[in-house]
Amino acid sequence: MSPPRxxxxxxxxxPRAAFDLDHxxxxxxxxxxxxxxxRHRIYRNANFSIYSGQRCNxxxxxxxxxxxxxxxxxxxxxxxxxxxxxxxxxxxxDAALDAVAPLDPSVSITGGExxxxxxxxxxxxxxxxxxARKRTMTTNASGLLRPCGAGDVLDRVLAGGLEHLNIxxxxxxxxxxxxxxxxxxxxxxxxxxEVVARCAARGTRVRLSxxxxxxxxxxxxxxxxxxxxxxxxxxxNVIFRQLMQYDPATVQRNVITRFSDGRRAPMRPILEAxxxxxxxxxxxxxxxxxRQVLGYYYYVEVYRFAGPAGPIDVCFEGADLADIEADAxxxxxxxIHELIFHPNTALCSTWQPWDGILL
Ligand code: SF4
Numbered sequence: 001m002s003p004p005r006x007x008x009x010x011x012x013x014x015p016r017a018a019f020d021l022d023h024x025x026x027x028x029x030x031x032x033x034x035x036x037x038x039r040h041r042i043y044r045n046a047n048f049s050i051y052s053g054q055r056c057n058x059x060x061x062x063x064x065x066x067x068x069x070x071x072x073x074x075x076x077x078x079x080x081x082x083x084x085x086x087x088x089x090x091x092x093x094d095a096a097l098d099a100v101a102p103l104d105p106s107v108s109i110t111g112g113e114x115x116x117x118x119x120x121x122x123x124x125x126x127x128x129x130x131x132a133r134k135r136t137m138t139t140n141a142s143g144l145l146r147p148c149g150a151g152d153v154l155d156r157v158l159a160g161g162l163e164h165l166n167i168x169x170x171x172x173x174x175x176x177x178x179x180x181x182x183x184x185x186x187x188x189x190x191x192x193x194e195v196v197a198r199c200a201a202r203g204t205r206v207r208l209s210x211x212x213x214x215x216x217x218x219x220x221x222x223x224x225x226x227x228x229x230x231x232x233x234x235x236x237n238v239i240f241r242q243l244m245q246y247d248p249a250t251v252q253r254n255v256i257t258r259f260s261d262g263r264r265a266p267m268r269p270i271l272e273a274x275x276x277x278x279x280x281x282x283x284x285x286x287x288x289x290x291r292q293v294l295g296y297y298y299y300v301e302v303y304r305f306a307g308p309a310g311p312i313d314v315c316f317e318g319a320d321l322a323d324i325e326a327d328a329x330x331x332x333x334x335x336i337h338e339l340i341f342h343p344n345t346a347l348c349s350t351w352q353p354w355d356g357i358l359l
Contacts, residue, residue: 007275008292012292012299018294019295024294025294025295026293026294027044029044035347035359036358040358042103042339043296043336047108048096048097048341049110049339051110051340051343053112054118054119056111057142058168061259062243065112066256067246067321069351070254072250073252082343086119088345092359093345094126095359096347097126099358106136108135108138113139113143115137115144121156125160135161135162138168141191141192144191161204164204165206166207166209167207169210170211170213170216171217172226174189196233207238208226208230212240212267212270216265217265220274220284224286227305243265245264270316271301286305287304288303289302290302296324297321297322297323297327299319300317302315303315303316324350336356347359
């Protein structure tokens with residue numbers, strides 16, 4: 001069964017129920033792969049994430065990096081370990097990339113904050129030499145214009161042929177964004193425009209990522225204002241993310257979870273304003289439906305927006321970390337959905353370096 005080009009209301013209403021690895025997931029099905037001593041069943045479209053050990057220089061009160069361990073009862077500081085020796089780190093990264101090569105996974109670099117990670121240029125060069133598929137990086141952009149060799153970090157990123165650069169930006173207004181993200185030495189608006197222009201010239205697509213927060217970007221008008229600003233920067237790809245949900249029974253409460261619970265703006269009313277569930281009612285005139293994407297713990301709706309300077313691809317994403325555990329519980333044979341190379345050099349099937357160790 002192909003993903004429906006026709007909007008499917010049931011997917012929006014109950015994405016977990018609609019998710020089926022063999023029929024509704026994008027990659028459809030699994031493959032067997034030997035990693036180390038064992039054979040594993042791996043999702044055909046699994047992504048390989050290189051999780052930077054560089055501590056992030058922002059202080060987002062909804063930080064996803066912090067939230068993932070919290071959802072399993074641990075603070076980030078309790079689980080994040082770092083291999084300090086470059087030689088050992090890169091030897092193990094090479095071994096991990098060799099091990100997953102038959103799968104030809106897409107590869108993303110994430111953090112922490114990779115743009116200020118001294119290892120970033122060598123990681124990017126390595127991926128480019130290997131011809132890794134669909135290379136992307138997620139960043140707050142603060143380090144992209146910092147000097148690096150004869151040029152700057154962005155030069156190295158672009159030389160590495162990244163397909164996408166995902167830049168976190170919680171609000172179009174610089175001062176408000178800074179109040180939300182609290183980045184040390186943030187990139188300026190002019191700097192962001194420069195990054196977008198240089199990326200466009202080299203074929204790397206910038207995607208802005210905006211969290212939906214109560215009293216900030218929390219409704220369709222807010223999204224429209226954000227899209228107008230994105231267009232002015234020359235960006236043609238934006239994702240709006242609902243703050244991640246998690247299992248209240250396993251989560252460790254702290255300032256991040258309290259903020260997330262208090263300020264999570266639901267995406268459903270925005271989606272309803274763009275495209276009502278009932279097929280007979282017309283959708284928003286500036287949004288054309290493209291597709292829905294079901295993941296094992298996330299759900300995405302993709303639209304083409306008629307922007308002032310041309311079309312903008314717009315995604316809306318919701319995710320529930322509890323679905324990761326629910327998926328594992330309901331399977332007799334475990335399935336690996338994603339591959340994470342941790343800063344301590346463990347290759348794991350989870351975002352916890354102590355769980356699902358593969359290599
Ligand atoms: S930029 Fe990303 S990693 Fe850094 S604090 Fe914000 S959400 Fe966390």
